[in-house]
Amino acid sequence: xxxxxxxxxxxxxxxxxxxxxxxxxxxxxxxxxxxxxxxxxxxxxxxxxxxxxxxxxxxxxxxxxxxxxxxxxxxxxxxxxxxxxxxxxxxxxxxxxxxxxxxxxxxxxxxxxxxxxxxxxxxxxxxxxxxxxxxxxxxxxxxxxxxxxxxxxxxxxxxxxxxxxxxxxxxxxxxxxxxxxxxxxxxxxxxxxxxxxxxxxxxxxxxxxxxxxxxxxxxxxxxxxxxxxxxxxxxxxxxxxxxxxxxxxxxxxxxxxxxxxxxxxxxxxxxxxxxxxxxxxxxxxxxxxxxxxxxxxxxxxxxxxxxxxxxxxxxxxxxxxxxxxxxxxxxxxxxxxxxxxxxx
Numbered sequence: 614x615x616x617x618x619x620x621x622x623x624x625x626x627x628x629x630x631x632x633x634x635x636x637x638x639x640x641x642x643x644x645x646x647x648x649x650x651x652x653x654x655x656x657x658x659x660x661x662x663x664x665x666x667x668x669x670x671x672x673x674x675x676x677x678x679x680x681x682x683x684x685x686x687x688x689x690x691x692x693x694x695x696x697x698x699x700x701x702x703x704x705x706x707x708x709x710x711x712x713x714x715x716x717x718x719x720x721x722x723x724x725x726x727x728x729x730x731x732x733x734x735x736x737x738x739x740x741x742x743x744x745x746x747x748x749x750x751x752x753x754x755x756x757x758x759x760x761x762x763x764x765x766x767x768x769x770x771x772x773x774x775x776x777x778x779x780x781x782x783x784x785x786x787x788x789x790x791x792x793x794x795x796x797x798x799x800x801x802x803x804x805x806x807x808x809x810x811x812x813x814x815x816x817x818x819x820x821x822x823x824x825x826x827x828x829x830x831x832x833x834x835x836x837x838x839x840x841x842x843x844x845x846x847x848x849x850x851x852x853x854x855x856x857x858x859x860x861x862x863x864x865x866x867x868x869x870x871x872x873x874x875x876x877x878x879x880x881x882x883x884x885x886x887x888x889x890x891x892x893x894x895x896x897x898x899x900x901x902x903x904x905x906x907x908x909x910x911x912x913x914x915x916x917x918x919x920x921x922x923x924x925x926x927x928x929x930x931x932x933x934x935x936x937x938x939x940x941x942x943x944x945x946x947x948x949x950x951x952x953x954x955x956x957x
Contacts, residue, residue: 639940645866646696646897647689655703658766676902681922683716688929690720697725705733711744718745731776738779749780749787756804786814793818793839809879817869817882818844841883892943906936914939
């Protein structure tokens with residue numbers, strides 16, 4: 614592999630990307646979502662997320678318990694957050710996952726979603742539904758069994774498809790998240806689009822983001838990045854013109870640019886964090902599994918919430934405000950922490 618670059622990959626367009634729905638990002642009034650990592654553990658070893666030799670996981674006794682998660686979420690709810698996204702690592706590895714969902718569901722008017730690799734969904738889908746989960750997103754970076762196994766360090770694609778089908782039977786078709794990587798899965802964009810059309814689902818292509826010490830950390834990130842505009846061009850050649858959709862056409866408050874597939878079934882989204890950063894419209898904060906509140910996936914700006922638990926809502930709310938003020942104008946080209954430890 615090539616030697617690691619001393620200079621981070623610059624974002625390709627650092628001008629403001631401010632649509633009419635933007636409100637922020639450095640005030641609590643702009644925060645609409647809290648991403649809650651339930652664990653840094655995962656049952657896969659995706660190349661862009663972890664180094665080949667793996668990582669040292671946080672001892673389970675250091676993770677936030679259900680009451681602590683709900684306490685923090687309750688403070689966020691108090692200043693207007695209504696969207697909570699459960700992430701990991703792999704959130705389905707938490708044995709008390711349904712209890713977390715139940716605790717959040719007790720907050721009035723909330724939307725609770727979860728991003729998962731889907732492997733454990735067949736046995737968990739009913740308990741999660743009964744606990745009050747609203748919807749699911751499944752991360753899947755290839756529809757080819759051998760390639761999926763290679764990307765994930767041994768994962769079995771058929772188990773993910775079983776998870777998709779289980780989720781669809783209870784919640785309706787889940788969204789798919791696909792990290793687009795040149796030379797890895799850039800010949801499957803059309804396959805994923807057709808999957809979305811066939812299942813009337815949404816597939817969201819995420820530009821490769823260099824984070825932490827992953828297996829791809831030593832590769833020049835510019836050789837892996839496929840921009841959203843490139844993907845749109847590739848798909849349009851076969852599918853025809855993709856029709857832009859209004860912000861909010863899909864449930865949630867995510868940053869994806871959405872397009873309707875020709876024929877009226879399926880949607881395609883693009884998360885262009887590298888080529889067109891949306892930092893000026895960022896509406897989320899991230900809570901790690903150990904209780905650190907983080908302002909940005911790439912940059913620092915962290916506030917420790919765990920020591921503040923039990924100190925009262927105002928103390929924790931002040932910590933939220935301090936963390937929000939750390940949001941960068943434009944994020945750096947490389948993040949220093951692994952996605953699994955942040956709750957990407």
